[in-house]
Every structure is written in structure tokens, then in C-alpha cells.
Amino acid sequence: MDADVELPEALAGAIVEFARHLESERDRSEHTIRAYTGDIAALMEHLAKLGRSEVGQLDLAALRSWLARQSTLGRSRATIARRASAARVFTAWAHRSGLLGEDVGAALATPKARRALPEVLRAGEASTLMDAAADDASDGDPVNLRDHALLELLYATGIRVGELVGLDVDDLDDGRRVVRVLGKGRKERTVPYGVPAAEALDAWLRAGRPELATPAAGPALFVGVRGGRLDQRTARTIVHRRLRAVPGAPDLGPHGLRHTAATHLLEGGADLRSVQELLGHASLGTTQIYTHVSVDRLRKAYKQAHPRA
Numbered sequence: 001m002d003a004d005v006e007l008p009e010a011l012a013g014a015i016v017e018f019a020r021h022l023e024s025e026r027d028r029s030e031h032t033i034r035a036y037t038g039d040i041a042a043l044m045e046h047l048a049k050l051g052r053s054e055v056g057q058l059d060l061a062a063l064r065s066w067l068a069r070q071s072t073l074g075r076s077r078a079t080i081a082r083r084a085s086a087a088r089v090f091t092a093w094a095h096r097s098g099l100l101g102e103d104v105g106a107a108l109a110t111p112k113a114r115r116a117l118p119e120v121l122r123a124g125e126a127s128t129l130m131d132a133a134a135d136d137a138s139d140g141d142p143v144n145l146r147d148h149a150l151l152e153l154l155y156a157t158g159i160r161v162g163e164l165v166g167l168d169v170d171d172l173d174d175g176r177r178v179v180r181v182l183g184k185g186r187k188e189r190t191v192p193y194g195v196p197a198a199e200a201l202d203a204w205l206r207a208g209r210p211e212l213a214t215p216a217a218g219p220a221l222f223v224g225v226r227g228g229r230l231d232q233r234t235a236r237t238i239v240h241r242r243l244r245a246v247p248g249a250p251d252l253g254p255h256g257l258r259h260t261a262a263t264h265l266l267e268g269g270a271d272l273r274s275v276q277e278l279l280g281h282a283s284l285g286t287t288q289i290y291t292h293v294s295v296d297r298l299r300k301a302y303k304q305a306h307p308r309a
Contacts, residue, residue: 142209212225
């Protein structure tokens with residue numbers, strides 16, 4: 001927000017109340033609340049520049065001029081689409097709260113963000129990554145045991161890094177080889193994993209975690225070298241560092257392993273709805289990007305191999 005613009009009290013107060021709504025009623029994550037309130041703060045700033053001091057003075061023309069301004073400032077299509085989404089959530093809340101006479105954001109149309117195809121590992125690169133981690137873990141070093149289990153579980157399940165570091169030991173059901181995951185919107189799902197991940201997790205829990213964990217770890221499945229629950233930044237660093245040792249592999253983080261797991265599942269014959277359930281996507285449309293990844297890789301292979309391509 002522009003430091004030179006002082007928001008009228010009503011507009012500033014609306015931002016605070018909207019943040020409370022996101023936290024208490026919609027149970028959104030801190031990251032989402034921060035992003036949405038930042039977007040709405042920019043919208044309120046724009047409204048103030050238009051000479052308006054009440055949320056009730058927000059109309060469709062003001063919303064459109066705000067989004068048009070984002071375009072002239074060089075914001076990406078993805079950013080503009082996200083800000084439009086935040087505006088729609090805000091106006092719906094403001095209408096229900098009596099701050100707006102009508103939900104003006106409901107009529108707001110914006111171009112969809114272009115969705116870049118995610119980079120993924122090829123099956124051989126994923127195998128090399130896991131084999132190298134297993135070789136390192138064979139020395140019994142607790143950090144290597146942890147890294148091996150972490151990589152195997154990420155690739156086996158396709159869970160998000162935030163979901164990974166939030167896991168507790170009791171979330172694992174080693175008998176059925178499934179893990180209970182708390183995803184976006186605090187929705188719980190059960191995700192299976194295979195034998196290699198089960199073996200790596202068993203070795204970590206038997207010989208690795210007891211060496212690193214302190215009382216500060218509590219029930220955390222994965223812990224850091226200081227003994228507390230592993231954080232997302234460290235998990236990302238582990239994945240990046242391990243992938244640098246794989247010849248020809250792209251520089252991916254945990255989300256790249258999520259993309260890889262989804263792509264390999266579909267290429268192996270899994271149906272789209274099963275992959276949607278495993279990944280915890282609310283919409284099947286989100287999962288469909290992986291079909292494009294598979295087709296794109298097929299097209300490249302065709303061009304390289306077919307004499308009349």
C-alpha cells in the first residue's frame with residue numbers, strides 16, 4: 001500500500017474486519033489472509049484516490065478501474081486474476097455484512113490466468129533421486145534417514161510441503177500404508193503410500209527420529225537438526241539440494257515432486273478423479289493440468305522419435 005495515502009477510517013476498519021472474517025469464519029491460512037488483505041488494502045487505497053470514504057461507495061466501475069490499473073502497472077495475469085478473486089470474496093462479505101447494498105463483485109469478469117505447465121522429473125530421474133537418498137541413508141546417519149523418508153513420502157503421496165511438515169507420527173498407519181493429511185481448508189484426507197516409502201519411514205522412526213527429536217518436537221513426524229518440528233523452508237532446501245545431485249534433473253522443490261507424483265500416476269493409468277482425491281484438489285479442473293503435462297511430454301517424444309513428425 002502507498003505510504004502517502006491515508007485511508008479513511010471506514011475503509012481501514014473494513015480491512016481489519018475482513019481479515020477477522022477470513023480467520024474466524026473461513027479458517028483461511030495466515031498466508032491466504034495476508035495475500036487477500038494486501039489485495040483489499042490496495043483496492044481501498046484506489047477507492048480513496050477516487051475520493052470515496054465508505055465501502056458502500058464501491059461499485060463495479062471502481063472495481064474495473066482498479067483492475068485496469070493493475071494491468072497498466074505491468075502486473076501479471078495471474079496477479080490480476082488473484083486480486084479479482086480477492087475482490088469477489090470481499091464484496092460478498094461486505095454485502096452480507098451490510099456494508100454494500102449489493103454484491104458488485106459478483107458481476108466482475110476477469111481473464112483467466114495462463115497456467116504454465118509445471119516442470120516434472122522423468123521416471124528415471126525420480127528413481128535416481130530416491131536411490132541416491134537410500135544409499136546415503138544406509139550409513140545410519142539420522143539426517144540422511146530423515147531426508148530419505150521425506151523424499152519418498154513426498155513422491156509417493158504428492159502431498160504439499162505444508163501438509164508434510166504438519167504431519168504427526170500418529171498420522172501414519174503403517175499397517176495399511178496410509179497417511180492422514182490435513183489439507184487446505186482444514187479438510188482431512190487419507191493418502192496411500194508404497195513399500196519404499198514405508199521402509200524409509202520405518203528406518204527413520206526406529207533409528208533416526210529418536211536421535212534428533214527433543215521435547216520441542218512433540219508428536220511431529222519430521223524434525224530438524226535442533227530437535228524441533230521441521231519447517232517448510234528446511235524441507236524445500238532438502239529437496240533442492242538433493243535434486244542438484246541428479247544429472248539433468250530440473251531444479252524443483254517439494255511442489256515439483258507433487259507435480260511429478262501426479263504426472264506419473266496419470267501416465268501409469270490412474271484416473272483423473274482418483275488423482276484429484278489423492279492431491280486434495282477441490283476442483284477437477286485443477287487436476288486437469290497434469291493431463292496437459294502428459295500430452296506435452298508425449299508430443300515431445302513423438303517429435304524426437306517419429307520420422308515424419
